[in-house]
Amino acid sequence: MTTSHSLAAEALVAGYAERAVLEGVDLAVPPGKITAIVGANACGKSTLLRAMSRLLSPREGQVVLDGKAVHRMPAKALARTLGLLPQAPIAPEGITVADLIGRGRHPHHGTFTRWSRADDTAVAAAMEATKTLDLAERAVDELSGGQRQRVWIAMALAQETDLLLLDEPTTFLDVAHQVEVLDLLVDLNASRGTTIVMVLHDLNLAARYADHLIALAAGKLHAAGPPQAVLTVETIRHVFGLDSQVIRDPVSGAPLMLPIGRHRLAAG
Amino acid sequence: MSHSSPRRPARGSSLRSATIGAPPRRRSLEARGLWLIAVLAGLAVLCALSVSIGTRAVGWQEIWAGLGGATDTIGEAAVAKRVPRTLLAALAGAALGLSGAVMQGVTRNPLADPGILGVNMGAALAVVLGIAWFGMVSFTAYIWVAVAGAALTVAFVYAIASVGPGGATPLKLALSGVATSVAFSSFITGVVLPRNDIAGGVRSWQIGGVGGASFAGITEVLPVLFAGFVLSLLSAKRLNSLALGDELAAGLGERVALARATSAAGAVLLCGATTAICGPIGFVGLAVPHLCRLLVGIDHRWLLPFSALVGAGLLIAADVLGRVVARPSEMDVGIITAFLGAPIFIWIVRRQRIRAL
């Protein structure tokens, strides 16, 4: 379970139709750690995640997993090592929580294989980890936003991948549920050694929960490293075009960014 | 969620996001005026072509005589018949173009069109039921029954499209319109099949055409069309507010439900009455407003009258084309518009961003 895989992007250029969103990105994901990708709107965060998980073919460069180019690996083999939770997955109408989580087992099945004990165990473990056992028989449509996100994460866990990529797992959640989801990811990282890469909107939560921050600006890598090194006044000015102050978060000890606008500034 | 939209104008049609995202490109009065003159001139040329070109070649002298009302030679008689036909094509085209523009505005849906929304088939079903079950014979009754059928179908299709998450998206609206059309057309077959006495009439009516036009028929439908034109053209300002989204429109002091109802009523009168007299003619209502937006922009005060004019021109052109391509016989205008319109529809779909669908 704790085998650490290496995932890296090499001179990656990717985008949609005529527009290149990523313009040559080199980065390495530290194995067994939590990495957060941050940046302004439309800087290519989601594109990077999609390219790393093979959803998007790169135009130039490549994404390398354990020395092999991701885009040349068979789809199911890759899906057994690297999981991705997209931003807006769709729950089929009326499906129960247990069945939806079971869908995570797809890459472990061929055309004619039958459901096995290993499948049930993986689903059970995913439900335990995400505390979704009580919801097992409920329809996914009826759940609250926070519960639903836990169920989707459970599905990704049932996939039993050593690498898990998440595209904005906390959007549309209130602050309590955001913290709950991020705590859950830290648990996973600690108990299973899963390498986690996520796109996060909230800089301060990213700095608190991630071991490694990647800051993108205009399709290029601007800074990467531990939060203390990346979340600086200069980086924020370059990436977001915003003046700020960075202080030490009294709760976690991570850096905490306070934006400076044009108004409501304390005298002096 | 229009309150969150100034930064992220997602989910709407590209037209709407253009309204919100960036200030609309200002089209100068002169440019619009020039386009207006060009369109009017084009319309005049097309009218002239329409009375002079047909399956029978006619000389200039005969055309003048025919226009004067003489029916002495076959040529003159042919020309005299082309006059009401041209008038009907102009009226029907204007009605369909305008009704499409209004429907696209009311539903904020770039794919709204009387044909796509199943309105034509609804009007057809109502007329068929009236003939088969209630022995309806008068033409005036046809018109009102068709309008009622059209109105009910619009409400029905819109209700189906609103089912489920996301409300009435362009995709769901189109699908529910087509599903309704298919259901209605099976219904029509079911009603007509055992009734040989009415089958012929219904069949000839199911392809839209203006070939059988007469001044008497046009006079019958004129009051309804007139009411429709007035209601639709008066709704221009309301549609401009509705384009910003219901919440914002309400915030600007618009009575949203009332604005919707009056605009939609105008559109339904127009396409219902047109369908009653010509039969179903598709795609004019879809393609014309898109074309006009390219010419005069998204302000409905310009868009609506332009859609009417261009619609009239398009239908006359399609009618003339139908007389020429299949000589010595004719091709009905409903077939021509479907052939020209479907590729335009596909082009519009390919241009839309997937999100907006």
Place this chain on the structure above:
Amino acid sequence: MTAAPSLTGTTADWVALGRRRRDGRRRTVAWGLGALLLGLFALTLMLGQSFIPPGDVLRVMLGQDVPVASFTVGTLRLPRATLSVVAGLSFGMGGAAFQTMLRNPLASPDIIGISFGASAAAVIGIVFFGLSGGAVSTFAIAAGLGVALLIYGLSFKGGGAGARLILIGIGMASMLESVIAYALQKASSWSHAEAMRWLAGSVNGATWGEILPAALALVLFGGVLLTRARDLETLRLGDDAAAALGVRVAWTRITVLVTAVGMIAFATAAAGPIAFVAFLSGPIAARITGPGRSLLIPAALTGAVLVLLADYVGQFALPSRYPVGVVTGALGAPYLVWLIARSNSGGGAS
């Protein structure tokens, strides 16, 4: 439900238990549908203008020569019922495959124009080229597949999208409809009658020569489609989520498109476009089996039941005789009304 235990081993048992219970229910429903279909099949062989006792039916089917029954059952009822079943299975399975692939219960091939290619080609063949019999079928099948691929190609723009496929299909459908209307207008009275018979969708006068190709297509395409059932079901989570789970999205989509259109085109060539069977079977099957597993088999069975029932109703239960397509088509409107009513009464979560 008892309170959830917490040790992973026992939790796994508990999870397996719930899964087996849900699967069991689905399996029961599927078997029930199969039994219903078999019963209806037997009944339609026995009932009609005259009653043929089951013993005689059985003897005819075993190849013995029985007076009266040999003609009524062997020549009339058995081919008719068989074609109903084959066409119903094909339409039901193909329709459900499309609805699942495009994630939209309204997006069945008979609505989005995929089926219109076959109809338009058949009418053109009959009216303008004077084709008949097998030539019409071949032409229809080729055109059905061709139009489907064209729609797919047009919808492909930096990655195909389901929504675009549906809308382009609708545009294509209305164009083909006007082709059909034009051809009918130009038709001589004989070819008009022939074309109308083809368009109405009918299993009347079925012959084994018509049934065989459709049945073979059902086995071949249906078989391939069933091997893709799991990928198809995973596709319902969205293209991204499915790709992340190792589904080759574009490949799955094209396979499903070709196989579903293939079997629908063959069934259409044999029985005409029986309206709304492809559209209705999936949602009805989903309603009775419950969500969560592939609908292909239940929907196929539902389709066959629908066609058998509708054909019987069209023949004997109405004041005048109707082809099966008119009866199934008339079911469409109430279904749409029901869709609206359901959403108004309960928010759709049931």
